[in-house]
Amino acid sequence: MKIRTSLSLSRLACTHLGSATAASRASCTSCRSFSSAMPALTEKIEELGKRKIDILQYLRKNHRMASLGEVRLDQAIGGMRGIKGMICETSELDPEFGITYRDHKIEDLRGRLPTVQGGKEPLPEALLWLLLTGEIPSPEETMMIQQELASRAKVPKHVEAAIDALPASTHPMTQLVVGVTAMQTESKFATLYRDGLHKTQYWKPILNDSLDLIASIPIIAARIYRRTFKDGKTIPPDPSLDWSASFTKMLGYEDPNFYELMRLYLFLHADHEGGNVSAHTTHLVGSALSDPYLSMGAGLAGLAGPLHGLANQECLRWILDLKDRLKGQPPSDELIAKLAQETLDSGRVIPGFGHAVLRVTDPRYMAQRAFALEHLKDSELFRIVDACYKTIPVILQKTGKVKNPWPNVDAHSGILLHHYGLTEADYFTVLFGVSRTIGCLSQLVWSRLLGFPIERPKSVTIHWLDKSLTDTQGDSGSLGLNS
Numbered sequence: 464m465k466i467r468t469s470l471s472l473s474r475l476a477c478t479h480l481g482s483a484t485a486a487s488r489a490s491c492t493s494c495r496s497f498s499s500a501m502p503a504l505t506e507k508i509e510e511l512g513k514r515k516i517d518i519l520q521y522l523r524k525n526h527r528m529a530s531l532g533e534v535r536l537d538q539a540i541g542g543m544r545g546i547k548g549m550i551c552e553t554s555e556l557d558p559e560f561g562i563t564y565r566d567h568k569i570e571d572l573r574g575r576l577p578t579v580q581g582g583k584e585p586l587p588e589a590l591l592w593l594l595l596t597g598e599i600p601s602p603e604e605t606m607m608i609q610q611e612l613a614s615r616a617k618v619p620k621h622v623e624a625a626i627d628a629l630p631a632s633t634h635p636m637t638q639l640v641v642g643v644t645a646m647q648t649e650s651k652f653a654t655l656y657r658d659g660l661h662k663t664q665y666w667k668p669i670l671n672d673s674l675d676l677i678a679s680i681p682i683i684a685a686r687i688y689r690r691t692f693k694d695g696k697t698i699p700p701d702p703s704l705d706w707s708a709s710f711t712k713m714l715g716y717e718d719p720n721f722y723e724l725m726r727l728y729l730f731l732h733a734d735h736e737g738g739n740v741s742a743h744t745t746h747l748v749g750s751a752l753s754d755p756y757l758s759m760g761a762g763l764a765g766l767a768g769p770l771h772g773l774a775n776q777e778c779l780r781w782i783l784d785l786k787d788r789l790k791g792q793p794p795s796d797e798l799i800a801k802l803a804q805e806t807l808d809s810g811r812v813i814p815g816f817g818h819a820v821l822r823v824t825d826p827r828y829m830a831q832r833a834f835a836l837e838h839l840k841d842s843e844l845f846r847i848v849d850a851c852y853k854t855i856p857v858i859l860q861k862t863g864k865v866k867n868p869w870p871n872v873d874a875h876s877g878i879l880l881h882h883y884g885l886t887e888a889d890y891f892t893v894l895f896g897v898s899r900t901i902g903c904l905s906q907l908v909w910s911r912l913l914g915f916p917i918e919r920p921k922s923v924t925i926h927w928l929d930k931s932l933t934d935t936q937g938d939s940g941s942l943g944l945n946s
């Protein structure tokens with residue numbers, strides 16, 4: 464499917480050493496780092512980077528010791544909620560309004576980012592451009608990055624072999640982590656670092672590796688799907704299609720409405736500021752100058768946790784369980800309340816509800832709900848999700864401890880995928896992971912561009928807490944408690 468423009472683009476040559484011969488370019492360390500990283504995109508990132516670096520330098524010089532807030536004991540014990548301890552440029556999460564991508568709300572971008580001709584949903588490759596450059600791309604720029612990704616989409620044989628060495632029953636997220644990590648052999652950053660690349664240049668091969676990985680991860684992900692859930696025969700990428708449609712086709716689906724859903728899905732799940740588990744892990748590992756393949760592999764391992772990305776598979780299971788119990792009857796508040804209470808009583812969480820930062824219904828949930836209202840209004844599973852949307856927050860509120868009783872992104876995605884035939888819940892987080900490469904790797908490019916150091920917060924022992932807090936609060940401490 465084509466974007467709303469016709470543009471013929473050849474691969475752009477390296478501008479760094481404009482007139483150098485191919486042989487001299489191939490032997491030049493700096494030039495090799497530039498050679499295939501899209502000069503038009505690189506220049507835009509560099510331009511914005513200069514402005515941001517100036518601001519950071521000014522702030523460092525004039526406000527170095529300014530406080531961003533105290534750190535309380537409950538935050539140290541409670542997963543560092545609310546501590547402002549890192550910088551992320553690509554997106555920001557407001558508890559009341561949800562995520563903004565470079566200051567643009569989800570619902571605004573759903574009318575502004577380029578789409579395919581005749582389509583409605585934003586193209587994730589256009590979002591990648593926005594996250595990297597801070598600018599909404601033109602259709603021509605979107606086409607440029609789309610073609611760039613299509614030309615980079617390839618997976619070495621040893622990566623396929625590494626995945627194929629695992630039993631087909633291995634959880635798809637484990638296979639994804641293995642595949643992405645095995646791609647590390649391709650890292651240009653790792654090679655250039657060993658060759659002595661100057662630190663101000665790191666971000667360029669990081670960008671180069673990131674584009675390669677974003678381009679290729681759909682091939683890895685589709686291989687996993689085909690070997691675990693289908694006949695094992697792979698379907699090649701289709702360079703005439705956009706990134707999402709080509710991926711969907713590789714999975715084995717060709718419904719244009721499913722292509723639209725996947726564009727929306729891959730757009731919505733891409734980025735959620737810096738502190739979520741997958742982004743923060745990618746950032747942390749990357750701060751040690753591990754390359755994008757290793758950093759993203761680690762981030763994906765974090766995404767595979769049921770309190771984070773894996774919640775979407777748990778959600779579909781929960782809803783299917785409810786459907787079985789309904790035995791064809793319309794969903795009743797009583798039955799939903801009963802199942803929810805059983806889940807809570809057994810010491811489990813209700814998947815797809817709650818959030819560490821959000822205090823409203825996730826706008827990503829609302830975007831999926833809007834899609835469902837348009838495309839699958841009559842689906843039984845949608846009716847169940849709709850009933851849960853009205854019933855579960857009340858039940859969670861009654862517990863008195865859940866800070867956010869409202870649904871998050873994971874509460875909706877499963878039934879949409881299920882509607883188009885992708886029913887294998889264990890696979891859902893892989894789709895999330897494919898999308899998240901866009902956000903995590905854009906963050907990684909920016910972390911290296913801004914020259915952030917290795918991340919290393921301070922930890923303390925319970926003894927240290929006991930001693931320093933009780934000394935300053937004037938009580939005698941808890942030293943006798945366990946004796």
Ligand SMILES: CC(=O)SCCNC(=O)CCNC(=O)[C@H](O)C(C)(C)COP(=O)(O)OP(=O)(O)OC[C@H]1O[C@@H](n2cnc3c(N)ncnc32)[C@H](O)[C@@H]1OP(=O)(O)O
Pocket residue numbers: 769770771772774807811812813814815816817818819820859864865866867871872873
């Ligand atoms: C893409 C994403 O990652 S979105 C999140 C996906 N995860 C889920 O949907 C899983 C279900 N939700 C949860 O487990 C949580 O709401 C989280 C992990 C998302 C956020 O956790 P927190 O920030 O610790 O939430 P909060 O401060 O509200 O937790 C307070 C208590 O409420 C409980 N709680 C929070 N959400 C839920 C829930 N959906 N069901 C039952 N209990 C819940 C917590 O487990 C905690 O209980 P505890 O004090 O007995 O340990």
Ligand SMILES: O=C([O-])CC(=O)C(=O)O
Pocket residue numbers: 734735738739740741819820871872
């Ligand atoms: O922000 C979080 O902690 C979790 C989340 O919704 C995401 O990463 O998409």
